[in-house]
Amino acid sequence: xxxxxxxNPKVDLTLRSSAALCxxxxxxxxxxxxxxxxxLTQPPAVQCNPVHLKVGDVVETATGNLITMDELMEKLSKVxxxxxxxxxxxxxxxxxxxxxxxxxxxxxxxxxxxxxxxxAEAQPILDLYIxxxxxxxxxxxxxxxKEVWGFPYALxxxxxxxxxxHRIQVLGLxxxxxxxxxxxxxxxxxxxxxxxxxxxxxxxxxDPANRKRIHEAYxxxxxxxxKNFESFxxxxxxWEETMAQTIAERLRQQSGCIIVVALxxxxxxxxxxxxxxxxxxxxxxxxxxxxxxxxxxxCAIDPNIADYVVITDKTEPSPHQ
Numbered sequence: 001x002x003x004x005x006x007x008n009p010k011v012d013l014t015l016r017s018s019a020a021l022c023x024x025x026x027x028x029x030x031x032x033x034x035x036x037x038x039x040l041t042q043p044p045a046v047q048c049n050p051v052h053l054k055v056g057d058v059v060e061t062a063t064g065n066l067i068t069m070d071e072l073m074e075k076l077s078k079v080x081x082x083x084x085x086x087x088x089x090x091x092x093x094x095x096x097x098x099x100x101x102x103x104x105x106x107x108x109x110x111x112x113x114x115x116x117x118x119x120a121e122a123q124p125i126l127d128l129y130i131x132x133x134x135x136x137x138x139x140x141x142x143x144x145x146k147e148v149w150g151f152p153y154a155l156x157x158x159x160x161x162x163x164x165x166h167r168i169q170v171l172g173l174x175x176x177x178x179x180x181x182x183x184x185x186x187x188x189x190x191x192x193x194x195x196x197x198x199x200x201x202x203x204x205x206x207d208p209a210n211r212k213r214i215h216e217a218y219x220x221x222x223x224x225x226x227k228n229f230e231s232f233x234x235x236x237x238x239w240e241e242t243m244a245q246t247i248a249e250r251l252r253q254q255s256g257c258i259i260v261v262a263l264x265x266x267x268x269x270x271x272x273x274x275x276x277x278x279x280x281x282x283x284x285x286x287x288x289x290x291x292x293x294x295x296x297x298x299c300a301i302d303p304n305i306a307d308y309v310v311i312t313d314k315t316e317p318s319p320h321q
């Protein structure tokens with residue numbers, strides 16, 4: 001078993017400061033700052049991955065032990081929420097998310113799908129589509145997919161179609177882009193009462209670990225129309241706090257379903273982000289799963305990546321469609 005030395009390397013937005021920040025970049029015309037496509041930007045000082053890891057292996061990072069996919073599913077079936085991380089443009093990551101969704105649904109278990117990709121305000125449209133009362137073309141138009149998310153819908157179609165086939169809810173989790181853009185430009189206090197109601201009621205602005213995590217991202221990127229670090233910090237929290245609040249509210253409804261959450265890996269790094277913020281609101285046992293490519297140059301078995309790591313094939317990001 002390998003001794004994993006945590007290097008805390010600086011990586012791009014998708015893997016360290018969260019791919020949701022790329023939406024901020026896009027909204028603020030900072031696309032060039034987010035163009036690395038999820039690739040790591042700095043080589044590690046040492047390697048700490050066991051040489052025997054191969055595609056398809058599942059690692060329980062707390063112990064370093066290899067477990068089977070069936071053993072993973074058994075563990076995941078006992079929690080309320082499964083956070084399934086992704087690099088948005090990586091098809092391999094979406095295959096793992098779909099595998100988790102399908103296997104957890106086995107035996108008739110109710111498994112809802114929460115998605116970072118949709119704002120909570122899109123829920124009525126999501127419900128219509130999952131219920132079969134809207135075509136895919138109309139759905140994508142009504143939800144504003146290109147404006148709201150922008151990554152190829154083909155990457156997410158199988159996930160959403162699985163829920164549609166079984167008539168099980170897809171939950172929009174996020175804050176509206178336009179509101180986050182305004183926060184980044186002029187701060188949380190600049191929102192009108194109506195705008196303020198569209199993001200989380202509580203922001204954990206005094207959390208030093210989250211502040212440090214997000215400051216690392218702020219120090220590495222162009223400022224553009226971002227007012228200052230505080231507004232940048234508040235904008236990032238607008239994504240994460242709103243997703244966490246939406247998840248907690250759904251848990252309080254006690255639907256009896258497990259929630260599988262599809263979100264960027266950066267939103268659950270370092271045991272912070274959405275899982276942590278949701279737990280503060282509604283304590284409930286959860287697990288995090290991260291697909292990691294076989295050629296990942298940093299430590300793939302670091303517990304701060306996820307509770308469980310699934311080794312995937314190396315892949316090129318999917319082109320925009």
